[in-house]
């Protein structure tokens with residue numbers, strides 16, 4: 001009884017006979033229904049990714065082997081990942097990697113899961129980079145911003161820092177995976193501290209997707225985020241703006257003459273962040289929206 005540890009979906013009309021042989025297609029259908037019942041956003045998609053991961057195959061394989069019966073050990077592996085997901089652990093942490101900017105990144109519960117909206121920051125930075133630009137990615141997490149840009153801008157050089165040792169190690173593994181370690185220098189430490197001690201000098205672009213959720217809003221987020229993603233990567237202090245308050249003044253001393261700072265922001269934060277940039281004398285301030293029409297990225301030129 002492969003799925004006996006999982007409670008029966010409340011309203012299932014498609015509840016399978018547990019004594020029958022499970023096929024790829026059968027287990028996919030059952031689990032997608034189960035996930036739907038649990039309120040998981042993209043039940044079929046997630047089921048396919050989890051099954052492909054548990055079997056060690058590409059997702060397309062599931063469709064070319066739809067009628068294939070599954071063996072006990074395969075079902076057991078799948079069952080344990082279904083149980084984890086049913087407890088709201090993010091799919092990305094179960095399968096251990098996630099796509100961003102068309103690259104796959106190792107992820108773990110020590111880092112924020114890369115979000116599609118953060119690709120806007122990468123796109124803007126790639127558009128501003130010049131031959132040989134030097135960039136600094138602060139709060140690098142799994143390294144997704146710096147590594148994607150390193151692939152996009154082959155003549156650029158990068159520094160990337162994170163305060164979490166686990167994130168630092170993961171970013172290092174991802175840089176090796178994508179063969180850009182020779183152009184990314186990784187640092188462990190808080191904001192500008194490590195590049196200052198290393199005498200890295202100034203940068204053409206400073207990039208940051210800082211923690212920006214107000215502390216008391218974290219508890220209202222979906223369980224996948226509030227219970228599993230690292231608070232360190234989410235919590236932006238009482239009003240969500242505490243990192244911008246430090247970043248914006250401190251970055252001035254680390255930007256080249258025509259250097260820019262590019263930051264991701266949360267909903268409703270554009271005006272406050274813009275005001276901080278204005279009060280520090282930054283120029284050419286622009287707020288860029290994401291595809292959902294929300295203010296997502298702010299960029300500004302050094303005072």
Ligand code: GLN
Pocket residue numbers: 111112113114115118138139140141142143144145209210211232233234
């Ligand atoms: N740089 C990573 C990302 O943008 C992590 C950001 C963070 O930890 N706040 O996804």
